[in-house]
Amino acid sequence: MKIYNSVIFVLLFSQCTVARLDVLDHEINSVELINTIETRFCYISFVKVNGKKYIIKQKKSDFIRKIVGVVRDAITAHIAESFGQALQVKFDLAHRVDVIPAGQEFIGKPRTDWPATIHTIAPGEMVKKQKELFAGMNIKQADIGFRRDMLQWMVQHPMLVVYVALDTFLCNHDRHRGNLFYNPKTASFCAIDMDSSFKHNLCALGCQNFTQMLHDQGLKLKRKEVNALIEYKKYLQFLIDNYKPEDTLRMYDYFVGKAGFVEGAELYTEKVALEIAGNRQVIVQSYEDVQELVQIVGKLIEKCKKN
Helix, strand or coil: CCCCCHHHHHHHHHHCCCCCCHHHHCCCCCEEEEEEEECCCEEEEEEEECCEEEEEEEECCCCHHHHHHHHHHHHHHHHHHHHHHHCCCCCCCECCEEEECCCCCCCCCCCCCCCEEEECCCCCEEHHHCHHHHCCCCCCCCCCCCCHHHHHHHCCCHHHHHHHHHHHHHCCCCCCCCCEEEECCCCEEEECCCCCCCCCCHHHHHHHHHHHHHCCCCCCCCHHHHHHHHHHHHHHHHHHHHCCHHHHHHHHHHHHHHHCCCCCCCCCCHHHHHHHHHHHHHHHHHHHHHHHHHHHHHHHHHHHHHC
16 A cells, blocks of 8 residues: 655545545435434434435434543544545545534434434445454454454455554544444445543553563564554554544534534533543643654564564
């Protein structure tokens, strides 16, 4: 996978600060509700907008701070989109997401007073349904960070290294087999539901875990695993070079405003303000930690090459 030079990537990133999922910015001739599914935490509606299928998701939790997830869902999808373009991946790394603002009525959006997200539909099926190919796959970094056993999956498909690096950088701790789709016809993945990002500093946790691996005298890595780490380091370095925290915060604030979390608004409660402040803090701190993480991974790679 070829990576564009930094100038071109910055241009792509700048373009993505304005939602690429432009269904809300064009004339809508028709909206048809197909059906609505009620889950534990949200309403998921399948709709047709101008004849094309989309998904609308809206939180239903009584914990109002959870609705800040619409911001995280949108920004991570946009970062994934521009990153995929930089890698010249033929297929979307993730579904495309835009925010339907609070106060805007939309078919399939149960609560007008809360924001929602509108998503393109990921091709293929959930990884957890691909039992023959990915039975037992676990690349979820949770509140633990990068784990040694993740390498056995990263060598199974070159794109899995990309997703692990992206999840580390975005501090997306909830990558499970239900929010990663696989299309066997194209041998491609597509991520969904990254609204848990920027909550746990996975880069700091990664520093701890890789430091332990570095000092483990009995650690033996296979050549394929070392190569996966080389790719992991390369993708992290590219994200570091091209996603400065000020740029990420600018995009984050764009979606915060679009969702309706502005001072004086009814939705801008103390808990919501704290959630937003916490996300912004993780964006800044994790950027500092991921730079250290790349150095530690580099040392581990060199150690493995000598063994």
